Amino acid sequence: MDNGASSYRRFLAGQDEGLREIIDLYYDGLSLYLNTYLDNLTDAEDCAEEAMIVLATKKPHFSGNSSFKTWLYAIGRNLAIDRLRRKPPETEPLSEELVCGEYGQRSAEAALLEQEERERLLVAMNDLKPDYRRVLTLKFYYGMELCDIAKVMGKSSAGIYHLFERAKKSLRMKLGSR
Secondary structure: OOHHHHHHHHHHOOOHHHHHHHHHHHHHHHHHHHHHHHOOHHHHHHHHHHHHHHHHHOOOOOOOOOOHHHHHHHHHHHHHHHHHHHOOOOOOOOOHHHHOOOOOOOOHHHHHHHHHHHHHHHHHHHHOOHHHHHHHHHHHHOOOOHHHHHHHHOOOHHHHHHHHHHHHHHHHHHHHOO
16 A cells, blocks of 8 residues: 555544655655756755645645555646746756765775766766656656656656657766766
């Protein structure tokens, strides 16, 4: 069962803890996803917060036709698009935090090589078209299926499949040309 859906049902039944669970589970990932639209992490965080406020105040109906995460990300995407219509975007590239993790107990040389590869990937991702960056971020960083990505991005499944293939090809070309 979808953890977010059960938390949302509990919130709708009057248990505020359900909304806190949704925020804990989805806020960070939603913020990073919305950053691919807004290119400004501060605006993305504001938009993710606005999505949580929509859940809390408007209490929209979740039909269960998709996963709760897909539904919530679609709400966030719509809010981000509305925000883009209201003002021109400020450019802030994909943050290094999204790509970088902790090194643990590896050798310094291995850590340095991995850091260089991550920086190379970060530069290549930031050079991609926004839709390419979005589809790759949702697929590889968040592990979403293409059918869910289609719902989140408001495109057909076939369109997302082709977009995903073109994005992978473009990323390979950018990584190969460095």
